[in-house]
Amino acid sequence: MKKVAVVGCGSYMESGYGCPGEWRCLKAAATGEGKFEEPSSVISFVTCECPGRAVIPTLGMAAKLSEMKPDVIHLSSCLATAKPACPYNKPEELAGMIEEKTGIKVILGTHDYH
Numbered sequence: 001m002k003k004v005a006v007v008g009c010g011s012y013m014e015s016g017y018g019c020p021g022e023w024r025c026l027k028a029a030a031t032g033e034g035k036f037e038e039p040s041s042v043i044s045f046v047t048c049e050c051p052g053r054a055v056i057p058t059l060g061m062a063a064k065l066s067e068m069k070p071d072v073i074h075l076s077s078c079l080a081t082a083k084p085a086c087p088y089n090k091p092e093e094l095a096g097m098i099e100e101k102t103g104i105k106v107i108l109g110t111h112d113y114h
């Protein structure tokens with residue numbers, strides 16, 4: 001089974017309205033729906049914190065402490081398709097930076113649930 005890490009928008013998650021951490025990302029991963037190509041095991045769920053500079057070291061720390069390297073990293077739908085958009089980083093740019101630093105493919109989004 002594919003091992004995935006998910007990055008959620010911490011600013012949105014903390015607002016408490018439909019936080020991606022409650023079930024949406026996890027169901028999509030478990031069932032292989034939305035942006036997941038197949039049922040996948042979420043081995044880490046990392047929250048971005050404004051202004052987003054810590055995401056890459058946080059992903060690295062999660063991999064180090066868990067001793068599990070993800071096969072793919074998903075930016076959660078709340079991060080990748082946020083409206084209003086993240087004021088600090090375009091999702092495509094953030095994905096590019098993560099890919100460059102980690103060498104791991106980054107996919108924009110996780111689920112299509114409402």
Ligand code: SF4
Pocket residue numbers: 008009010011012048049050051052079086087088089
């Ligand atoms: S930097 Fe952007 S994506 Fe990260 S927590 Fe702040 S608003 Fe969300």
